[in-house]
Amino acid sequence: MEALKSRETTRPLFNLLRWTFGSLLIVFGLDKFTNLLTNWEGYLSPLLVNMLPFIPHVFVQVVGIVEIIAGVVVLTKPSIGKYIVGAWLTIIVITLIVDVT
Numbered sequence: 001m002e003a004l005k006s007r008e009t010t011r012p013l014f015n016l017l018r019w020t021f022g023s024l025l026i027v028f029g030l031d032k033f034t035n036l037l038t039n040w041e042g043y044l045s046p047l048l049v050n051m052l053p054f055i056p057h058v059f060v061q062v063v064g065i066v067e068i069i070a071g072v073v074v075l076t077k078p079s080i081g082k083y084i085v086g087a088w089l090t091i092i093v094i095t096l097i098v099d100v101t
Helices: 002-034 046-051 056-076 078-100
Strands: none
Touching (some): 056 078
């Protein structure tokens, strides 16, 4: 009985987080094509840019597609989306650590 009550009280928070993270991923993914929020190419590590086999703009667009897909998965299948977003954030952290050192 207690577990059911706990689930009922946390469900609205879960839905709020799911919609927030999913929507933000989609918005940021779409912005990779428009650069309305910022110029995303400016955030790329020079080390990464030198390793790319194509121009940075294409890489940013690929990142945008991945973010849009991740956002849709978070909205539709959060049990799978949490792993995708976790892996995505881990890659970002590793990229930041490598860029600093």
